[in-house]
Amino acid sequence: MSFLAPLFLLGGLAIVGPVIFHLIRRNTKEKFSFSSLMFLRADPPRVTRKSKLEDILLLLVRCALLAVMALAFSRPFFRNNVNASNDPSAGQRMVLLLDTSASMQRKGLWEKTLEQAQDSLKELEPADSLAILSFDSQTTSLMQFDQWEELPEPNRIPAAMETLKAAEAGWGGSRMGNAILTAAELLEENEHLGPSRIVVVTDRQEGIQLEGLQGHEWPEDIQLTLKTVEPETAGNAGIQLKPLQEMKDSVTHSIRLTNSEDSSNEEFRLAWLKNKQNTSTNNVTVYVPAGQSRTVKAPRRPTGEGWQLTLLDDAHPFDNTLHITPLIPEPVRIHYLGNEQADETDSMRFYLERAFSTTRLQHVRVLAHPTTTESIQLSRNDDRLLIIGDTIKESQVDEIRKFIESGRSVLLALKSEVMSGSLTALAKSGPVPLTEARVDKYALLSQLDFEHPLLAPFNEPRFSDFTKIHFWKHRSLDPARLPGVKVLARFDDGDPALLDLRIGRGHLFILTCGWQPEDSQLALASKFVPLLYSMLELGESRGKLKSNCFAGETIKLPGKSDQARILNGPDGKLEVPAGSTTFNAKKPGLYSLEESQNVSFAVNVSPRESKTSLLPMERLDALNLPFSAKNEQTEKIAQNREQTLIDEQTEKRQKIWRWLIVIAILLVLLETWLGGWLWRKPSGGSEPAAETT
């Protein structure tokens, strides 16, 4: 039998009380008040009878009552064998988390990690269970609890050791927050009465990502142990490519060089290497103090294939190579359907062709088709936008609608009333009559819906002023006749100006005027080009690919294929399963889809991994992580607390104290009855003491 509050057992000492009272009661009871003692002489008391206990039965009942009360208050319970698993030594569940991020590629670090992990395994008792997870930007399960439990006991540790040996450091960023949460979920998944423990072996570099940990409600029984491994040589510098948009020309690259805080080296060289051989002569020397970063221009890329920009003179080479894809502008075709000539300066076509210019990222071509064309040929991947400036033929409607349904944008500029038929045909609605609106001097745009993705880029006070654009003429229509249409802007006379009709995955934008000078000033306004680009962006891209990716990230591949595709990577050919549009690049390097030479991308080490100085423990402490006790004493206290919790639960289940209280109540009743009976029982014939007034 165990006790939850054993100190209450001391209350049992109160038994002494009744024993003493039963010894001395005789004196107090027989004290007799008498009028005067002047005729009496002192008589030596007879002590022989004083030490004799009176009313043994009553005394026993009283003692038993006190003992039972003390026992009840000390809350006894039986630790039965069913709850043996409650015993902390019986079985703890441990999740071993291995940091396999790119920074673990540093020399000697992985070996140390394995050593630490193996040490943790050695701490395991036979009844414990183990799961091993590794994490970089994703968390991977190396060994599950089920696998562990399925193995016969002597094979468990060796199997875990084998698993550890098979693991190796990867190239991704370290999302430790996610990994710890995954481990915690794993522990919480199935109810376990014993203690749970997460052991993280990591280099605790500054670039570690801890999102999700802040404010997480930790279950009480989970303990986190952080084992930090440190490399032999501290300090590291890394390079990264600045975003393309910030670059001025495609030949020289802007490189950001970051030197970590604990670095002792301040001078580095940048060079293009081929097959890891420094053959070029135009090296750039960069001076970066520890803990700072600097943007420098990379040396000119030598001609030929296979060059890699590399940082030299750094202690750890894992993040020193930068893979850069050759910059190929994305081809974009924009179609214009109208009968105007290219040199007609008052036509819509004239302004349209000048609105789109070729940039480094996009190579835009505007193709004009006369309305008499039977087929506009809109099936290519780079066909992105169609602008209709005149009445279309019936035969073109299906093609255009198919084009929209595939997720592209079409702009229908209603420059005359006669285009009503085209609108009706494209919208597949009832007749939508168009009338020439009466405009007094000019009309202005109002009630613009900046929430709509088309106008969202203008949703800032400095861009949202459309009042400088005057419209001399416009057509009016009743939007109620176009089911599902959304009015994005209206003229100040209330007529809709710009409407959006969703067809399939794409948009049919209807502008109730033209932008030629006869109709409006729109083409001359600063909003015109952004508006067209916004329309272009709304159409889904088929060939666009992020050219600079980080290892461990999921990369969205362009297009969709029903067949498995082959991807050429740094380790040879990789297969992308059929129907899959994403690819997880594990290793940095250059990747290209075999089907088209244009689709290639570079995968580099995440720049966060370059920040290798130790993350201060204060930052982790601030997250209120359930770190396990730092010394044995506190660990013992924690263990005791856990035991107390288990005991409390057992005690709550058994509730022996209730029965003891019932016994105590019965004893009280017995005592009362017995006491009354003994009192009433004539003892020696003496009457009760006289009352005194």
Place this chain on the structure above:
Amino acid sequence: MPEAEPSAKRQGLIDTRTLMQIRSLELRARIVVQGFWNGIHRSPYHGFSVEFSEYRQYVPGDDPRYVDWRVYARSDRYYIKKFEDETNLRCHLLVDQSRSMTFGSNNWSKAEYAHTLAATLAYFLFQQGDAVGLLSFDEKIRDYIPARNRPGHLRQLMLSLEKPAAGKATSIAKPLQRIVELVNKRGLMVLISDLLAPIEELEAKLGRLTAAGHDVAVFRILDPREIDFDFEDALLFHDVESEKDLFIDPASAKRNYLERFKEHGDAARSVCQKLGADYLPVITDEPLDQVLSNYLRQRQLRGKKIQRHANL
């Protein structure tokens, strides 16, 4: 009446137990006195009076105002008539309020009994038109009400008597001394006490009272248990006055106690006899009317004795 006589139930006209259950002291006194008056017709001792009036033959020097001319007209002799004031009795009740009076083995204490006795006497005397005063005391004087006979005075006496006994010790000397100083007219002094105090003091002070010409009666109130001392088990005796504890085994102490108690009582009696005071031991289970009639009888006997002595 012998003091050591066992406390056998004395039959009186009124049951003491019933009487003591009545709360009002005045009502108790009235019942006793009325019962006494009723019974007096059958009593062989009728015709007496506490008041003693006399005619005295005129001697030269007496105030001629006091000559009773009606008697002169009838008998042709000069007789002096006493003033009514002089013939009336002035009685002072001296009641012991010390804590030893709180003891009682019946349902009432000695103090209660003493109060009832005092109230009965006061009522009885008041009925006869005598002036009654009260002096209650313990180790010092508690209350003093001068002897008067006027409406409401009796009520005042009763109120004073109803106060509980609280004094720590009995000191008879002081109140007696004081009453001698306060009362200069001759009268009756009734001392109601258990006399549980050194007897020497009593002698000296009672002597002064009798010397001052007062008629003195001593009622000694005793509890039956004080007289019999019939305890069986050894007890720790607690003195209510001195707060002392004493372990007593009655088996061995009883004889000694009874001896010493009797000595004390005898001493008190002899002192009273020597001084010509009435000494009446009263046990608290004794009917009050009987006590009253005993007293009156004793007085009458004493009167006859004096007369006899005078005749001799």
